[in-house]
Amino acid sequence: MSSSPAVGPGAPAGQPNHLRRFLTLWLGSSIVALPLVIIFIGPLLGPAGGNSAETSGEITDMKVLVGVATPIILLVMTFLLYAMINFRQEQGSVLEGPAVRGDARVQSLWIVITSVLVLAIAVFGTVRLESESGDGSGSGPKPLTSPSGPKIPVQVIAQQWLFTYRYPTYGGVETTSLVLPVNKEIEFNVTSLDVIHSFWAFQIGVKADANPGVDNIAFSKPTREMEFEVHCAELCGIWHGAMHNEARVVSDTAFESWIGEQRARLAPATKVLPGYSRTYTPEPLRRAE
Amino acid sequence: MSTTDAQAQAVSGPAPDTRPVWRRLIGFNLLTAVILGVGGYYLGWFIGHQINTSSFAYEKATDENDVALLLAYAFGVVGFLIGLGFANYPVERFLGKPASLREKEGHGTSRYFGLCTDHKVVGIQYLVGIGLFLFVGAVNAMMIRTELLHDTPTFVGPNQYLTLVGVHGTMMMGIMTSGILGPFANYFVPLMIGARRMAFPRVEALTFWLLMAGGFILASTIFFGGFPTGWTGYEPLNDQAVMGMDSYIIFFALVGISMVLLGLNMIATIITLRAPGLTWSRLPIFVWATFATAVLMVLAAPMLIATLLMSALDRSISTSFFIVGGGGSSFLFQNLFWFFGHPEVYILALPGFGIVLELIPVFVRKPLWGYRLAIAGMLGVSLMSFFVWQHHLFVSGINADLRPFYMLSTEIISVPTGFIFICFMGTLWRGRMSLTVPMLFCLAWAFNFLIGGTSGVVLSDVATDTQLHGSFFVMAHFHYTIVGGLIFSFFAAIYYWVPKMLGLKFNEKLAKWHFWLMFVSFNSTFLPLFALGIMGMPRRVSQYEPHLLGLNIWVSISAFVLGFSMLIFLVNVIYSMVFARVPAEANPWHSKSLEWQVPTPVPVNNFEQIPVIDSDPYDYGTPIPIGAGQTAPAGA
Numbered sequence: 001m002s003s004s005p006a007v008g009p010g011a012p013a014g015q016p017n018h019l020r021r022f023l024t025l026w027l028g029s030s031i032v033a034l035p036l037v038i039i040f041i042g043p044l045l046g047p048a049g050g051n052s053a054e055t056s057g058e059i060t061d062m063k064v065l066v067g068v069a070t071p072i073i074l075l076v077m078t079f080l081l082y083a084m085i086n087f088r089q090e091q092g093s094v095l096e097g098p099a100v101r102g103d104a105r106v107q108s109l110w111i112v113i114t115s116v117l118v119l120a121i122a123v124f125g126t127v128r129l130e131s132e133s134g135d136g137s138g139s140g141p142k143p144l145t146s147p148s149g150p151k152i153p154v155q156v157i158a159q160q161w162l163f164t165y166r167y168p169t170y171g172g173v174e175t176t177s178l179v180l181p182v183n184k185e186i187e188f189n190v191t192s193l194d195v196i197h198s199f200w201a202f203q204i205g206v207k208a209d210a211n212p213g214v215d216n217i218a219f220s221k222p223t224r225e226m227e228f229e230v231h232c233a234e235l236c237g238i239w240h241g242a243m244h245n246e247a248r249v250v251s252d253t254a255f256e257s258w259i260g261e262q263r264a265r266l267a268p269a270t271k272v273l274p275g276y277s278r279t280y281t282p283e284p285l286r287r288a289e
Numbered sequence: 290m291s292t293t294d295a296q297a298q299a300v301s302g303p304a305p306d307t308r309p310v311w312r313r314l315i316g317f318n319l320l321t322a323v324i325l326g327v328g329g330y331y332l333g334w335f336i337g338h339q340i341n342t343s344s345f346a347y348e349k350a351t352d353e354n355d356v357a358l359l360l361a362y363a364f365g366v367v368g369f370l371i372g373l374g375f376a377n378y379p380v381e382r383f384l385g386k387p388a389s390l391r392e393k394e395g396h397g398t399s400r401y402f403g404l405c406t407d408h409k410v411v412g413i414q415y416l417v418g419i420g421l422f423l424f425v426g427a428v429n430a431m432m433i434r435t436e437l438l439h440d441t442p443t444f445v446g447p448n449q450y451l452t453l454v455g456v457h458g459t460m461m462m463g464i465m466t467s468g469i470l471g472p473f474a475n476y477f478v479p480l481m482i483g484a485r486r487m488a489f490p491r492v493e494a495l496t497f498w499l500l501m502a503g504g505f506i507l508a509s510t511i512f513f514g515g516f517p518t519g520w521t522g523y524e525p526l527n528d529q530a531v532m533g534m535d536s537y538i539i540f541f542a543l544v545g546i547s548m549v550l551l552g553l554n555m556i557a558t559i560i561t562l563r564a565p566g567l568t569w570s571r572l573p574i575f576v577w578a579t580f581a582t583a584v585l586m587v588l589a590a591p592m593l594i595a596t597l598l599m600s601a602l603d604r605s606i607s608t609s610f611f612i613v614g615g616g617g618s619s620f621l622f623q624n625l626f627w628f629f630g631h632p633e634v635y636i637l638a639l640p641g642f643g644i645v646l647e648l649i650p651v652f653v654r655k656p657l658w659g660y661r662l663a664i665a666g667m668l669g670v671s672l673m674s675f676f677v678w679q680h681h682l683f684v685s686g687i688n689a690d691l692r693p694f695y696m697l698s699t700e701i702i703s704v705p706t707g708f709i710f711i712c713f714m715g716t717l718w719r720g721r722m723s724l725t726v727p728m729l730f731c732l733a734w735a736f737n738f739l740i741g742g743t744s745g746v747v748l749s750d751v752a753t754d755t756q757l758h759g760s761f762f763v764m765a766h767f768h769y770t771i772v773g774g775l776i777f778s779f780f781a782a783i784y785y786w787v788p789k790m791l792g793l794k795f796n797e798k799l800a801k802w803h804f805w806l807m808f809v810s811f812n813s814t815f816l817p818l819f820a821l822g823i824m825g826m827p828r829r830v831s832q833y834e835p836h837l838l839g840l841n842i843w844v845s846i847s848a849f850v851l852g853f854s855m856l857i858f859l860v861n862v863i864y865s866m867v868f869a870r871v872p873a874e875a876n877p878w879h880s881k882s883l884e885w886q887v888p889t890p891v892p893v894n895n896f897e898q899i900p901v902i903d904s905d906p907y908d909y910g911t912p913i914p915i916g917a918g919q920t921a922p923a924g925a
Contacts, residue, residue, distance in 0.1 A: 018719060045823055046756055054755075061752040069743040076739045079714050080732055087653065089721040094879050097655035097720040099910030107662050107711065114707040118700045125700075125750040126693040135752035140689035190686075195526040196619055198684065198759055202825040207755045209685040211620065212525065213613040216686030229834070233759035233827045235519050237526060238447040241830030281614060 018086060026078045030071040037070050038063055047203045051228075053221045054136030054205030061128060061135070068121060138190060138199075138208025138216040141278070147219055151187040154180070155276070158190070158197035158210035161239035163230060172276040173263045178247035180204075181255035182225050190216040191279050198234035201247065209234055215278040222249040317374030318403045326502070329368025333360035353532050355605040358513065362539040366502045373498055374404045378491060404498070406490030409891055412476025413790060414497050416783075419471055422464040422504045427855060429457035434848040440838050442831045450831040452515025452533070459520040459537055460507060461771070463544040466586070466633065467500060468775060469640035470551060473782050474579040476790060478555065480884035480891065481573045483564025483900045488557035496551040503543035510536035519829055521630070524611035524622035528603050535604065538597045545594040545629075548636070552586030555579050566902035573882060573906050574663055578643020581667040582636055585674065589632035596625040620687050627678035635674040637771050639667055641738075641778035642709045645731045648785055649713065651880045652728040653720025656907035659712040666708030673702040683754045692751050699749035706742055710735070725878070726800040730781035733808045737773025741766060744819065762822025765815045772811060780807075780858070788873030792889045796869060799861040806854035814847040882906040 045062040047055050089095060129135055133145045155166035157174070166174045178201075180186055190199045192210035199218075200207045203226065208218040225248075232243035250258065263270070274280065314320055337357025370376070400410050401417075433453050436444040445453065479487055487493045510516055514531035522541070527534055559580050563572070572580075600622070602608040609615030611622045642663075650657045657663065676698045683692055713735055722728065744766040748754050757763060780803075787795055817840050826837050833841070865871070876885040883906060887895060 044820075047825070058752045058756050061750050062747070062756075065747045065750055065753060069746065073739060073743055076710060076714070076735060079717070080735060083714075083717040083720075083722065084724070084732065087717060087720050087722050089654070089723045091723070095654065095721050096909055096911045097653055099656055099912050100658060100715075100719075101656045101907075102659045102662070102715070106715065107659055110707065110711045111704070114704050118704055119697075121746065121750070122693075122697040122700045125696050125752070129692065129696075129751045132752070134689070135755055137751055137755040138684040138686045138689075140686040144690050195529060196523055196623075196685075200759070200825075200827065202756070205756060207684045207758060209682075211686060213618075214620070214686055218684075229825075231825070231827050235451075235517070235521075235523070235526070235829045237517050237529070238451055240451075241442075241447065241827075241832040 018082075022079065022082050025082065026071075026075055029078055030074050033074060034067060034070050038067055041066065047205065050224055051226065052136075052204040052223055054132070054219070055203070057128065057132045057135045058205050061125065064124065065121065068117065133219050136205040136207065136218055136220050138218045141215045141217065143217050143219075146187075146217075147185050147221070149185060151185045151219070152181065153187045153189055154178070156188055156190040156199045156208075156210065157193060157280070158199060158232070158236075159193040160195065160237050161232070161243040163197075163199065163232075163243070163245060166276065167259060168276045170259050171263050171270060172273065173259070173266050173270050174273055175262050175266070177245060178230060179255060179258050180222055180247070180249045181252050182222055182249050184252075185219060185221045188218045188220065189278060190218065193280055195236050196234050197232045197236045197243070200231045200233035201228060202231065203228035204249070207233060213279050213281070225249050225251060317372065317377060318399070319373070322369045322372030322403075325372035326365045326369030330361045330365035332368075333357070333362070333364030336360055336364075355532060355535055355601075358532050358535045359539065359601055359605055362506055362535065366499075366506075366539075366543065369502050370495070370498060375491070375495060375498075404491075404494050406486070406494055407893060408475050408479050408487045408490065408493060409790075411493050411497055412472050415467065415471035415475060415500075416790075418497065418501050418504070419464055419468055422460055423468075424855075425504075425508060426457050426460040426464070427852060429453050429460070431849065431852050433457060434845040436831050437833075437841050438845045440833050440835050440841070445831075447831055448515060448517070451517040451519070451829070452511065454829050455516050455519050455537065456507060456510065459540065460504070462520045462633065462637075463507070463541055464500065464504060465771070465775060466544060466548055466636050467496070467551060468637070468779055469644060469782060470555065470579060470582060470586075471497065471500070473644070473786060474555060474575075474640070477786065477884050478558060478576055478579055479562070480887060480895060481576055481882060481906075482559065482562060482567055483883060483896060483902065484558065484562035485895050485899075486562075487554055488561055489554045492550050492554050496547045496554070499543050499547040499550075503540045503547070506536050506543070507540035510534075521626060522597075522600065522622075523626075524600065524603070524617075524619050525613070527600055527622070528612060535601070538601050538604075542594050542597045542601075545590040545597070548586040548590040549594075552583035552590070555583035556587065559583075564899050564902050570661070571902055571905040573647060574657060574660065575643040575647035577664050578639050578646075578667055581671045582639045582643075585632045585636050585639070585671045588675070589629045589636065592625060593629040593633075596622065596629065599625075620682075620685070623682055623685065623687070624678070627681045628675075630681065631678040632671070632674045634767065634770065635670055637775045638738075639670060641734060641774045642667060642670075644778040644782045645734050646709065646712060646716070647882075648727050648731050648781055649716050650907045650909055651785075651878050651882075652725055652731070653717055653722045655716055655720040655910045656905075657712065658715030658718070659708070660905065660907070662708045663712040666705040666712070669705030669708070670702060673698065673705065677702060680749060680754070683751050684758050696749055696751060700746060703742060703746055710739070725784075726795075726797060726804055727781045727785035727878075729801075729804045729808075730777050730784065733804070734774060734777045734781065737769050737777060737811070740816075741769030741773055744769065756825075757822055759827055760822035761818045761826045761828060764828050765818035765822060768815050768818070772815070777808075780804075785878070786884075788877050789884060789889055789891070791866065792873055793865055794869075794871040794873045794877070795865045796861050799857060799864065803854055803857040803861060806857060807851060810847050810850035810854055814844055814851055817844050817847075880906075881908050 042063045046059045049056040049059045130145050133147045134143055153168050157164045157166060164174050164176055165178045166172060188206060188208060190208040190210045191214060192212045197210040198207060199210055204220050204222050206218050206220045208216045228247050230245050230247050232240055334357050337354055337360040340356055401414060436450055475493060510533040513533040513536060516530050516534040516537045518526050522537060559576060599610040603610050603612060609617045611617045611619055613619060646657060646663055677695060679695045680699045748757055748766060784795060784800055821837060821840055824837060826833050875889050
């Protein structure tokens with residue numbers, strides 16, 4: 001490896017110190033851009049953070065990652081612009097540039113800095129993931145960490161092309177709309193009866209794939225009364241795009257009265273439903289007509 | 290030599306064919322191949338219907354017969370290959386006849402329409418064939434964007450929409466695995482390493498014709514109801530789909546076979562056929578990229594072939610590898626598919642790294658900066674790509690305890706990718722850049738791949754992936770890496786090497802229009818898709834929430850402009866090849882690489898004498914004065 005400096009000190013006399021100029025440009029633009037990105041773009045990077053503990057967590061992660069990415073993106077973009085303006089050849093001429101083949105110091109520095117950044121991001125992500133109990137993601141039948149305290153289990157049963165919701169602690173009643181009490185830890189048990197679907201409650205920061213024969217658990221604690229949308233996020237056949245429904249987060253008392261009403265209204269149906277189970281054996285698949 | 294002479298020589302090859310037309314049609318050629326292919330298809334169909342399939346669930350319920358269609362496709366492909374003449378050599382050898390390279394000595398233009406073992410002919414065949422299927426994929430993309438002009442299904446039905454999405458994705462992901470290795474590595478690797486041919490010339494031809502057969506099979510899915518799974522083909526949706534799914538399975542399996550053979554051929558060629566003196570540390574960086582990609586192809590594609598075989602068996606004779614009710618697992622397919630699928634995306638990205646790093650030294654008149662670091666980056670990326678596949682399954686519920694590992698490995702892969710960027714920037718530093726069209730595409734590559742790469746890091750974090758998985762954000766991310774990375778470098782390679790391949794210059798004004806329009810409209814199409822993903826729009830839907838309508842219309846219009854920029858390219862090709870016909874200089878870019886030192890058109894045997902190599906091909910630049918630094922030895 002050559003020890004010749006590729007940048008800076010090697011500049012012939014009479015030329016500007018490109019290294020200093022470029023670094024100044026980059027650092028300057030990063031210092032200006034970083035707060036702007038975090039303040040103005042940060043809040044746009046997901047649903048409102050106050051919707052649930054999970055959306056707040058996701059937005060924090062997003063802000064950190066975008067914050068790390070901003071100076072890196074600016075480094076390369078500033079470089080491209082700088083090079084295109086300063087290191088040009090007059091049209092038609094073929095003048096040779098300096099025969100520099102590398103610089104051990106610059107290369108080592110680059111490797112060290114990128115490695116440290118990457119490891120830092122990975123450690124950050126891991127700590128956040130485990131301390132936030134999965135950050136709203138489907139974490140399999142036995143999540144490594146789960147929130148302390150009581151949880152209300154809600155089973156999400158996906159099938160082509162709708163979601164139904166079963167409340168095992170409320171007599172196993174199965175409803176077609178999702179209603180959740182506010183400020184309660186919810187445990188979603190997501191499963192499927194046919195193909196793979198994905199339960200995506202965007203506004204409360206939950207996504208968990210629904211696999212046949214698998215109980216996929218995700219936690220969420222909605223912290224605001226609101227209406228939200230549930231979408232299917234895994235291609236599941238022709239009406240995949242139509243597989244969505246309205247859902248609500250309501251106050252405790254409203255929830256209790258709603259679920260009581262459902263239990264009474266749906267009692268005849270609940271009686272003939274198969275008993276509550278973490279998974280259901282899928283029926284043999286049939287081809288679409 | 291006049292233009293016409295040069296061109297005639299370029300396309301006609303050594304021996305003009307004097308036989309009458311009717312005589313030329315008899316024998317092993319494309320016509321025979323099509324006839325035998327169609328014959329094989331109906332034979333397979335017939336046999337399939339003779340097998341008693343009534344014990345299998347599907348055939349009982351519907352009149353669909355997957356056994357028949359799978360056999361029909363398989364027999365059709367075999368018939369097609371026999372018709373092209375691929376069986377001649379093994380059969381002759383089996384019967385004790387002497388071996389020949391006869392396929393290489395074909396006649397005139399007809400060499401381009403049949404089995405030809407000249408790597409330069411295969412390179413051109415690949416370029417045209419891939420161009421054809423790229424066009425089909427692009428037309429599908431235009432139709433997808435037309436549908437998304439409205440927030441409810443209007444233009445096509447939901448079934449047709451999913452078929453469009455599936456054919457677009459599968460065509461692009463399948464055909465473009467050979468997008469750069471097919472045309473450019475086949476054509477230029479032998480020239481760059483001072484060889485007269487590839488190691489296995491018949492295998493080389495076979496990879497191309499397998500891909501072509503596959504492309505038509507995939508397109509034929511529309512006759513069998515299409516397929517609803519997108520390019521990932523997830524089970525059990527795959528198992529539930531109508532017969533059009535079989536087209537997907539056979540297509541991708543053929544692509545897999547083609548990839549394994551192409552990879553093996555490249556590895557063998559690069560190891561065994563390098564000219565004397567061309568040590569590993571003097572190898573052009575594009576050859577290194579080809580090598581790294583070839584290793585990935587050989588190791589990853591067999592997994593795809595096996596997975597699709599299981600899928601085909603599940604569909605046809607109910608083997609139940611993936612069917613939960615029969616003791617199988619839908620996770621199994623996801624694991625197997627992405628174990629192939631993640632290396633696959635690097636199969637798409639790595640050749641682009643090679644193209645860009647190969648081209649920029651020529652246009653900044655400097656040696657490649659950090660040659661060994663670039664190699665380490667490419668090999669590092671290929672190695673790491675086998676350890677990240679479950680990041681596609683972060684929210685699937687599959688062994689969630691392993692997620693921190695996959696998060697780490699995914700983020701680590703950006704370190705070797707970063708090597709490519711520092712080498713790119715180091716090469717540009719204080720160079721003397723000419724903004725030629727290939728150079729513009731290389732600069733655009735850096736811009737696009739940077740956005741693609743950093744958005745990938747955002748997706749590698751489980752918490753953010755929880756929101757973004759399966760959304761338009763992911764779609765924007767991989768279009769930035771594949772279109773922004775692969776397709777931009779593909780065009781860089783076309784504009785750079787066409788003077789050598791065709792002996793013609795492309796019109797530069799049209800080329801610049803093509804570049805600027807493509808660059809601007811590409812970014813204007815895919816940047817808003819990040820926003821749409823963050824706003825919660827899932828992928829692969831033809832209906833969405835009304836408040837997303839405005840951005841979608843913007844994206845669609847940009848996409849149409851992107852499509853229009855491709856038309857400019859087509860116009861340029863036709864104008865330059867049919868009307869203008871400006872002959873190119875032998876070495877218009879003043880490159881020091883070996884492939885530019887041979888005459889245009891390249892002689893059939895490439896080199897009269899095998900060259901002896903004494904340096905790497907990046908011998909650009911003036912040594913800097915003593916005291917300010919010194920030139921390093923080759924390969925530093």
